[in-house]
Amino acid sequence: MQSLRNSGTCDATRLAACARAIADAGRKLGAQGLTPATSSNFSMRIDAEHAAITISGRDKGLLTPDDIMVIDMSGRAIGTSSRPSAETLLHTQIYARFPHAQAVLHTHSRTQTVASRLFAEQGMIRLAGYELLKAIAGHTTHDTRIDVPVFPNTQDMPELVGRVDAWIASGQPLYGYLIDGHGIYTWGRDMAEAERHIEAFEFLLGCELDLRRLRT
Amino acid sequence: MQSLRNSGTCDATRLAACARAIADAGRKLGAQGLTPATSSNFSMRIDAEHAAITISGRDKGLLTPDDIMVIDMSGRAIGTSSRPSAETLLHTQIYARFPHAQAVLHTHSRTQTVASRLFAEQGMIRLAGYELLKAIAGHTTHDTRIDVPVFPNTQDMPELVGRVDAWIASGQPLYGYLIDGHGIYTWGRDMAEAERHIEAFEFLLGCELDLRRLRT
Amino acid sequence: MQSLRNSGTCDATRLAACARAIADAGRKLGAQGLTPATSSNFSMRIDAEHAAITISGRDKGLLTPDDIMVIDMSGRAIGTSSRPSAETLLHTQIYARFPHAQAVLHTHSRTQTVASRLFAEQGMIRLAGYELLKAIAGHTTHDTRIDVPVFPNTQDMPELVGRVDAWIASGQPLYGYLIDGHGIYTWGRDMAEAERHIEAFEFLLGCELDLRRLRT
């Protein structure tokens, strides 16, 4: 965790706790097959100006605190020459737009990838009538719906940031989003809530695919 | 297991054994992917007037005795300020209607959710011709059938209790039931039998979905 | 392993080795999900007159030597009041018909059950063109075929024994068979070969189901 020693501007105890929580989440999500082939990236807010995030290219199921680095809220590496995830700006955007968000998880399961490609053309997946919608913060009944947008994939992060902002600006609620041919982003008030959101979306997308196979 | 210390009205040894059995069952069912995103709830009958049940919102794959509390048979928390599962009345109903039932398990797998949605309109799933029907207590041949009702989902527990009672009142046997967009409830003479019933229903519902995919 | 102590008629060392091999195989097959809800049964030939077999009703993924008992070659329990598997006669038949067989495995996976129901009407599944056919003893090329019969299910074991004998009498080779709505039986020159056969059949039946879904 060399990068962490050099990042004197943030609280060492909080930083170490974030790094541990990220590594633990990675192990769990990796064991569930959600992070194939060094894909996926995870972060936590350290304080108003910093976040801890996974270093690019590591196996996300085998993370140790040494695989976590510090960035500022514009996505610049702090106190390290390591390179943060290529998608760092999507993390800092969430921290900027959602003040309650303390953890952001991006995974890349087969279900997420397939669902994103199937629904890319219509631009979103509507989830409705599932008891497990109650696992998404703020929902107390199955008798509701959550629309998960599917944004076109691009290697141009500012373009993606713009699409997420446009969705938010439209006034539609946002609990997570898919990128076409890629995976999901979701977040929470703490790591436990972010993990619950990942588990719930993975489950619900899987049900949608199964029902589509079975109803035709 | 603070709640357990304060519940002087029931036998401490029996209570501790129930809490251990519930936590062990949760670990097994969680490892099989049947309890996503803090869903599911489990209970055991302690004595004629009390049951042990999982506290609301806990990760059911990581239960310890501290995640178990005591309720009376009308579903009220005993000796604790913790909140029992929102579906507590479905557990106490089983203990009231089936005197032999000592353990009730509710899980929430993708197979269960998908099967419940597919068969909701016809109100039940008929399972017939499977050797594994012999895993459901009282069955000694594959040459039989078990009808599993699918009740509409609601957040109104007395309404659900009423639907279960109506099925029982109709004279049809009941070994477990699904709730639409949700999961399954089943039970047994002890925790081992309840677990065997969950495993068998999960297996049989999965076969039904596969056959439906393959036969069209 | 009480039953084993009382079975003075067979070699204690060989018996203990068989019991260990059966328990180990059960753990592996159980972890792969092939033995749901106390289904499945396993045996090994001890000597010309005895076999070790799983006691009825045990969880096959959690076997210890205490869950194994001795039978003679007509399927009678030796030195114990435990009840052997209801399908014991299918095991002793294999030892009688195939002198090289030292281990018999019967599992009950979802793939096996679904395949058996789909192909029950045509009475067999033809496996051809797979490299993994080379995992079945005596095959050195993928350019071959293996016919796996599917027999109707019955609780009458002599009837099933008769169907297996009729297949053998017809001169067709037999490496394993399915029972409709049930699972598979296969065997080997030792436990390792029997396990390899189970793994290969499970894989090949899964491929057949996938191809059927994908080709229509």
Added chain:
Amino acid sequence: MQSLRNSGTCDATRLAACARAIADAGRKLGAQGLTPATSSNFSMRIDAEHAAITISGRDKGLLTPDDIMVIDMSGRAIGTSSRPSAETLLHTQIYARFPHAQAVLHTHSRTQTVASRLFAEQGMIRLAGYELLKAIAGHTTHDTRIDVPVFPNTQDMPELVGRVDAWIASGQPLYGYLIDGHGIYTWGRDMAEAERHIEAFEFLLGCELDLRRLRT
């Protein structure tokens, strides 16, 4: 690792490191279900003239250094009477044609087998538009495509070697290939890259099968 002691012509430290890396990779790939029934084989380049490769017929999920042997670059066993994998020439071909390749992995998953059979007639599978294409060395965007050839299966290794050479001679890039009814071959600059390639191809082939099921 008896064979390794007798193979005085190559560096013992490098050899031991290769054997460990191969055994570790086997455990990981076996746990993911990619190596059923003693199928699959793995190798690493030791030096310009030698490679370490799995001995034929071993359980690839339970490899120890004793299951690894040394071959020369024409596929002959060195310092041992063990028999190398029947497909050894496919490994040495990769080392000869791709000087950067240090590790070659051949696995045999259900997804790989089913995909190979489905696409055998058209001779290749085109993977395009997936973010995970970036996991294949040399790719920095999802906006690309990789063609994976599917060669007819044969037990005649020189024939297969010829087909691979013909593809290379045609000038098309080659990152891995499937054999019909069989599995995949891929490789990397080190074992970590080869493993990442296996994981990525397994994922991408699985997505292609799912989309085919869902789009019809």
